[in-house]
Amino acid sequence: MRDRHLKYLLTMPAFLLVTATVIYPLGYAGIVSFMDWRLSRSRVPTDFVWLENFSRAFLEDPSFLNSLGVTITFVAGSAIGAVVFGLLIALLLARRGRGYSITRTVLVLPFAMSPALQGTSFRFFLNPEFGIFDAVLDALFPFLSHVDWLGSSGWAITWLILTDMWHWGPFLSLMLIGGLLSIPRDTLEAARVDGASAWTSFWTIVLPQLMPVLAIAFVLKTIFSFKMFDYVYLLTGGGPGESTTTMTYYAFRMGFTAYDMGYASAIAFVLALLLVGVSAVYFRLLFPRGGTA
Amino acid sequence: MQLTPGQRERILFCLRGFAIAVLLAVLLGPIAWIFLTSIKPLSEVYTMALFFEPTLDNFRAIFKRPFYVGDRLLNSIAISGFTVLIGVPVALAAAYSFSRFAMRFKKSLFFGVLATQFVPPIVVVLPFFLMFRQLHLLDTWTGMVWINLSIVLPFAIWMLKGFIDTIPVEMEEAAMTDGATRLRVIRDIVIPVTIPGVFVAAIFCFIFSWNDFLYALILTRKEAVTLPVVLSTFYTEEGDRWELMAATGTFILLPMFAISYFVQRHFVHGATQGSDR
Numbered sequence: 001m002r003d004r005h006l007k008y009l010l011t012m013p014a015f016l017l018v019t020a021t022v023i024y025p026l027g028y029a030g031i032v033s034f035m036d037w038r039l040s041r042s043r044v045p046t047d048f049v050w051l052e053n054f055s056r057a058f059l060e061d062p063s064f065l066n067s068l069g070v071t072i073t074f075v076a077g078s079a080i081g082a083v084v085f086g087l088l089i090a091l092l093l094a095r096r097g098r099g100y101s102i103t104r105t106v107l108v109l110p111f112a113m114s115p116a117l118q119g120t121s122f123r124f125f126l127n128p129e130f131g132i133f134d135a136v137l138d139a140l141f142p143f144l145s146h147v148d149w150l151g152s153s154g155w156a157i158t159w160l161i162l163t164d165m166w167h168w169g170p171f172l173s174l175m176l177i178g179g180l181l182s183i184p185r186d187t188l189e190a191a192r193v194d195g196a197s198a199w200t201s202f203w204t205i206v207l208p209q210l211m212p213v214l215a216i217a218f219v220l221k222t223i224f225s226f227k228m229f230d231y232v233y234l235l236t237g238g239g240p241g242e243s244t245t246t247m248t249y250y251a252f253r254m255g256f257t258a259y260d261m262g263y264a265s266a267i268a269f270v271l272a273l274l275l276v277g278v279s280a281v282y283f284r285l286l287f288p289r290g291g292t293a
Numbered sequence: 294m295q296l297t298p299g300q301r302e303r304i305l306f307c308l309r310g311f312a313i314a315v316l317l318a319v320l321l322g323p324i325a326w327i328f329l330t331s332i333k334p335l336s337e338v339y340t341m342a343l344f345f346e347p348t349l350d351n352f353r354a355i356f357k358r359p360f361y362v363g364d365r366l367l368n369s370i371a372i373s374g375f376t377v378l379i380g381v382p383v384a385l386a387a388a389y390s391f392s393r394f395a396m397r398f399k400k401s402l403f404f405g406v407l408a409t410q411f412v413p414p415i416v417v418v419l420p421f422f423l424m425f426r427q428l429h430l431l432d433t434w435t436g437m438v439w440i441n442l443s444i445v446l447p448f449a450i451w452m453l454k455g456f457i458d459t460i461p462v463e464m465e466e467a468a469m470t471d472g473a474t475r476l477r478v479i480r481d482i483v484i485p486v487t488i489p490g491v492f493v494a495a496i497f498c499f500i501f502s503w504n505d506f507l508y509a510l511i512l513t514r515k516e517a518v519t520l521p522v523v524l525s526t527f528y529t530e531e532g533d534r535w536e537l538m539a540a541t542g543t544f545i546l547l548p549m550f551a552i553s554y555f556v557q558r559h560f561v562h563g564a565t566q567g568s569d570r
Contacts, residue, residue: 006475007394011402014387014450017380021417021443022409028420092312103313105554110320112553116506116521117542121327124535130339132326170320227413230506234525248415255419256511268416275411 026272033266039259053266064267066242067250070157071271074246075225077161078168083218085165086172087210091202093173094180104177111171119234122163126150153243156236160244163231168224172217179213180206219282226275247271324546330539338536351540362523362541369519371434373502376441381495384449389483391450392457393465403454409447414507417443422511432514440512441502448501449494456490457483496552503549520545 033053037045057064089107093100110118125133126149138145149155183206191201207214229248232238238245238253245253247267255264296304330338332347355362390396391403421440422431430436465478473481506521513522523541527534 003394003475007390007396010386010390011396013383014406014446017383017442017446018406018409021439021446022412025417025420025424025443026412028424029416032420032423089316092309092316103317106317106320108553109324109550112500112546112549113324114504114506114521114545114549116504116524117327117538117545118323120524120527120538121323121542124533124538125323125326130341132322132341135341166319166323223411227415229415230521233506233510248413251415251419252507252511255422261419261423265416265419268413268419271413272411272416275413276408279411 029265029269032261033269035262037261039261045262049262053263054270056263057266057270063242063245064247064250067245067247067267070243070245071226071247071274073157074160074164074228074244075222077157078164078225078228079218079222081161081165082168082172082221083214085169086176086217087214089170089173090176090180094177096181104174107170107174109170110167113167115167115228115230116234118163118167119231122159123150123235126159150236151240153240156240156244160231160236163235164225164228168221172221175213175217176210179210183209215286219279219286222278222282223275226271226278247274327539327542327546330536331543333536335536351536352543355537355540360523360526360537360541362520362544365518365520365523366544368434368437368517369503369521372437372441372517372519373499375434375438376445376502377495377498379438380442380445380449380498381453381491384446384494385453385487385491387450388453388457389479391454393462406447406450409443414444418508418511421508425512431512432516434517436512437509437517437519440508441505444501444505445498449498452494452497453487453490456494457487460486500549500552503545 032045034048034050035045036047036049036052093104093107122133125131128134128148128151134149147155149159187205188201191205196204227248228246229252232244232246232249233252236244238249248271251264251267251271254260254267258264329343331351332349333342333345334348334350337345354360387406391399396402417440421436425431425436428436430439460483464482468478468482469475504521505519509517509519509522510525513519520541524538527538527541
């Protein structure tokens with residue numbers, strides 16, 4: 001067979017599957033977001049209402065605006081938090097030696113743990129009566145012993161971010177350790193001989209060298225933070241009140257407890273657009289010329 | 294107070310040791326606690342006890358009515374397994390094509406594949422729910438494999454293309470000058486060399502679909518329920534059955550940990566390559 005035909009034949013199954021699993025549903029959701037479709041009333045979409053679902057979200061629905069704020073807080077907190085946590089772990093463990101490489105094998109475990117299991121477990125760990133996290137934290141910080149971690153809105157969103165950091169930080173650190181170990185030792189040695197402190201060489205040598213990897217880790221984490229659902233559902237249930245209701249969770253609630261498919265699709269679509277917008281800005285910053293990826 | 298370099302070194306060493314100990318406690322503590330809880334007798338589950346008479350009662354309980362974790366385990370294995378079996382070969386074919394051939398719109402196509410990863414799952418799951426309802430695919434393996442491919446496939450294409458890009462083309466070119474056909478080259482040269490990469494991609498894909506919660510929560514009811522979704526059924530009317538969650542959790546964890554050992558090796562290998570010279 002000629003390469004000319006073969007190359008298309010080889011990409012065809014993937015092309016069809018990606019179309020069937022992503023592009024078609026995306027279009028479908030796009031159309032539904034312009035319609036009035038309450039599953040509780042009708043099995044089929046009733047009517048085109050054009051932008052009504054979107055205007056309802058932005059103009060009439062404080063819960064939606066709240067979920068927008070929660071999403072931004074969570075994404076910013078968890079993306080920055082996980083990258084910084086990952087960097088700290090990497091700085092601690094990017095050394096040669098058998099002990100260090102054994103310790104590094106642990107880093108993949110939190111990432112391999114199912115987020116659903118992590119959400120359920122951490123909920124128990126934070127229980128003020130019999131949770132292990134609560135017990136340990138009360139012992140370390142007695143002045144916090146009265147706190148009901150998931151019962152106050154400030155702490156609930158904090159724990160949502162911390163839970164996510166626990167999952168992602170160690171994984172990102174594996175990427176960063178690779179970057180750290182590839183910095184030539186001679187450079188650091190030379191800086192030390194010239195009298196630079198560890199602090200100075202971190203800011204002037206290590207960090208600039210690590211920048212490309214850090215940037216990729218940050219972009220990757222931002223995208224995944226936008227998509228996060230499991231922790232909200234199982235750890236906080238969106239509460240207390242709506243203080244941890246992200247857009248993903250809000251769209252889920254509208255779709256599968258209120259059965260308002262049109263409105264849920266509209267919210268999900270706004271989320272998708274937000275994600276595309278943020279990614280576009282990132283890519284501009286990362287690859288200023290465009291197309292060097 | 295002035296410290297001699299030796300003293301400084303020793304203090305730093307102790308500090309680093311302490312930091313590593315704290316890190317290990319933070320990362321391993323929760324995992325260990327889940328495992329401990331799963332073998333605790335009911336009377337000790339809601340205490341901080343570290344020493345107790347271990348029991349397998351919790352494991353016995355989850356396999357019986359009304360939880361049937363055995364069936365769920367089978368669902369999880371089948372859905373993740375079929376997703377990998379379909380997704381990885383399809384991705385390999387596409388990745389090879391992207392890596393080796395000149396194609397019109399290649400860059401845009403490949404970027405399009407990556408861009409699908411920006412689509413939040415909640416956007417995809419709404420239409421799938423409506424579609425599956427009409428096609429009678431709700432609560433079936435087929436439906437679950439189909440939707441899991443939406444996460445796995447673009448990721449696998451991207452990963453495998455990266456892998457094939459690193460393999461020199463000279464061998465393939467030489468074989469073709471000697472008269473081998475492209476398909477023969479793919480079968481006898483490319484596939485054997487890509488096996489390690491395929492293996493790693495398969496592992497990642499398996500982890501992704503094994504750990505999926507959102508899709509299974511929405512698209513399964515009774516028959517095709519997977520392990521992560523069972524966890525939410527332990528919030529029962531008689532209260533939360535934490536010990537049963539922990540026992541189920543152990544089943545979710547163990548295969549992932551066994552598998553992730555290999556992933557780790559891949560990562561460390563990649564990380565130290567080029568730096569040890």
